[in-house]
Amino acid sequence: MSESIKQKIEELSKKIEEHNYNYYVLSNPTISDFEFDKLLEELIKLEKANPEYLRTDSPSQKVGGQIAKEFNSVKHKYPMLSLGNTYNETDLREFDERIRKSGISDYEYVCELKYDGVSISLTYIDGILSQAVTRGDGEKGDDVTANVKTINSIPLKLRGNDFPKEFEIRGEIFMPKKEFLRINDDIRNQLIEEGYNEEEIYEKQLKNPRNATSGTLKQLDSKAVAQRKLDCYLYSVLGDNLPFASHYQSLEAAKTWGLKVSGDMEKFSSIDGVLTYLEKWDTKRHTLNVETDGVVIKVNSYEHQRFLGFTAKSPRWAIAYKFKAAQVSTILESISYQVGRTGAITPVANLKPVLLAGTTVKRASLHNADIIKKLDVRIGDTVFVEKGGEIIPKIIGVDMSKRAAGIGGNLFEEDTQPTQYITHCPECGTELIRSEGEANHYCPNELGCPPQVKGKMEHFVSRKAMDIDSLGSETIAQLYEAGLLKTIGDIYELKKEDLLKIERMAEKSANNLLEGIEESKKNPFERVLFAIGIRHIGETTAKKLAHYFKSIESLKSASLEQLLEVGDIGEKTAKTIIAYFADERCIEIIERLKVKGLQFELSGEQLANKSEKLKDQTFVVSGVFTKFNRDYLKKAIEQNGGKNVGSISGKTSYVLAGENMGPEKLKKAEKLGVKIISEEDFIKMIE
DSSP, rough: HHHHHHHHHHHHHHHHHHIIIIIIISSSSOOOOHHHHHHHHHHHHHHHHHHHGOTTTTTTGGOOOOOOEEEEEEEEOOOOOOOEEEHHHHHHHHHHHHHHTTTSOOOOEEEEEESSEEEEEEETTEEEEEEEEEESSSSSSOOHHHHHHTEEEEEOOOOOOOOSSEEEEEEEEEOOHHHHHHHHHHHHHHHHHHTTOHHHHHHHSSOOOOHHHHOOOHSSSSHHHHHSEEEEEEEEOOOOTTTTTBBBHHHHOOOOOOOHOOOOOOSSHHHHHHOOOOOOOHHHGSSSSSSSEEEEEEEOOOHHHHHHHHHHSSSSTEEEEOOOEEEEEEEEEEEEEEOTTOOEEEEEEEEEEEEEEEEEEEEEEEOOHHHHHHHHHOOOOEEEEEEESSSOOEEEEOOOOHHHTTOOTTTGGGGOOOOOOSOTTTOOOOBBOOOTOOOBOOOOOTTOHHHHHHHHHHHHHSSSOOOOTTOOOHHHHHHTTTTOOSGGGGGGGGGHHHHTTSOOOOOOOHHHHHHHHHGGGSOOOOHHHTTTTTTOOOOHHHHHHHHOBHHHHHHHTOOOOHHHHHHTTOOHHHHHHHHHHHHHHHHHOOOOOOOTOOOOOOOOHHHHHHHHTTTEEEEEEEOSSSSSSSHHHHHHHHTTTOOEESOOOOOEEEEEEEEEHHHHHHHHHHHHHHEOOOHHHHHHHOO
């Protein structure tokens, strides 16, 4: 029986490896994602039930799960040198001239796109991936093997058997553009629901795929890395006594071993061919699903490479040509000002439409008054717009020569005036405020400014808040214009006869809406607290506050010091909470919602459940934590029936360990066999 299970695991592994190769290397999938997931699920299930047959190169290792305490520093066997950079044809021809004058002849160049990611060196021994190390300082890098194993385009086991017994292959790990946009869309949707404005959303989103890749590879939890679908192109084979005469030949062989090498690599016999390649990819690169910032040009022959040698910092036989950041100039036609749900004002540059990096750009964020002043942007200016891996285009400067000459859309300098940032809300006319330390101006009329009022309602009914899906933004706008909705408190006052007066609102739709409103009253306190829309209080923070204070009354009367005891609550957020409950209009809305039956305290069932989860268990809390402070964690232990103790003994149930846990405590816990858990493990225990 055991032999048949082992055989089944081997067959499944082989089948999954083949599908991985077809999908990630050949870009030619032969089964659906659903079918692939089913095969992987079956393999994982079999391996869990029969751990003695789990191999280190099993495809199941791609899903991650290993958690590291830190990354070990590893010395590179072959230093990872940097390349000299060039930005123009003249420098490239000079590079070619140096190669020619060195005395070699009949040399070839290999051109490869320079992908914008994180350099990696992979070591394979007997066809098995044994180590993955980042570039670091070129001499030493971080061992990120567990994280790299989750990247589907990097095989854990090579195909065939004609590969060297031991070799390194280097490449670039990157985040595909589509994955980058997907993650940012998820972040954006989450932040919109939590009430953040465009400027705040921009600040919290991933800024470019390269930084996102670097941050992902530094995650200590390999499972988190697996969720971000990183990819990799490999471009250099190294080793002792390699059986290849040229760089191009070695990469062609690497393809047959199942390693992913870019199909855009080309070989040329002259520098003119290289220049043609550069010209082609300067525009074509924008169609790829990966950011590129240039082209690497290498002398192909290994014999020629050895002859040319190295400088102290870089090889003499290779150079990197860097593309200029995608940039255009266009006319700034006007500046408009948007009001977000929280009242934040975002200035937007309205541009004469222009093509930039493959897309038509009509607008660009100007962020805030400081940016406008710094750039001295004026209506009618010819402005430079750049898109260098950022999420949205940005104005990087003004063509002052055109302003001085009155060319294009520009007026002469003496006919223009510096842009004056607005002083009053463009929607309700209220004078704007700008708090100390804030980049943005705000409209303080949160209960009377139309975009803020409607935005608060849209947030209130959103899926992660009260989840009244039949009350969409269009219906909210109609009810607002009709005078039926002025605050979120009015939602629970709506009557069928009022709804039927609204355009395109039939009886069935009205009934569905009223049923959804009634059903929403069952939502727990934490979701109600998130829904009412206190500035800076997102879904996670609302949950922490609800379980810490247990009722709106306790939260309302909390002092600044008490609020600061809660994890993730800083002074700015604490002051915002205090200001919210000091506003009589907000208190009135809460009282109205209470009367209508919304939950403003933890239910008896929630309280009962919490108090028993850690019954008869003792904890030692040690180290520095990222999501909650130690006082909060200790309080959570006691609230759930557990007990805090100061020192580890044989009777200790768990050590709740953060970063920089004391080495003596760690040693003692391991000696006594006390289970060490992370902050994430603890949160799961009490959820």
